[in-house]
Amino acid sequence: xxxxxxxxxxxxxxxxxxxxxxxxxxxxxxxxxxxxxxxxxxxxxxxxxxxxxxxxxxxxxxxxxxxxxxxxxxxxxxxxxxxxxxxxxxxxxxxxxx
Numbered sequence: 001x002x003x004x005x006x007x008x009x010x011x012x013x014x015x016x017x018x019x020x021x022x023x024x025x026x027x028x029x030x031x032x033x034x035x036x037x038x039x040x041x042x043x044x045x046x047x048x049x050x051x052x053x054x055x056x057x058x059x060x061x062x063x064x065x066x067x068x069x070x071x072x073x074x075x076x077x078x079x080x081x082x083x084x085x086x087x088x089x090x091x092x093x094x095x096x097x098x
Contacts, residue, residue, distance in 0.1 A: 001029040004036045011041025014057040016095050021060065023075050024093065033065040038090055059094035061085075 003025050013021065021035075028035040039061040041054055053059040064084070069091060073082035079097040 002034050004034050006038045009037055009040055012057055017058055020076055024072055027071050027075055028067055031067045033067055036063040038062060053094045061090045061092050064089055064091055
């Protein structure tokens with residue numbers, strides 16, 4: 001199973017998100033799914049876009065597939081927010097320590 005980027009996805013990730021991406025990829029592999037990244041630093045995020053962690057490489061969006069959100073959130077821990085978004089359907093995963 002691979003890590004794939006939707007056409008138009010661009011930008012680099014903060015090193016902490018690179019490590020998280022490896023964990024997320026292993027979870028998708030365990031479920032027999034490709035990890036399809038739909039956004040990194042590209043696009044507009046949130047209502048105004050201001051303050052989005054995408055713009056500093058600390059957030060990704062990915063297709064859900066068969067992977068449950070709790071599998072990702074439990075693997076990444078409390079410093080990460082894992083949000084099941086509906087429109088369009090995707091997971092938003094960000095490094096946001098409290």
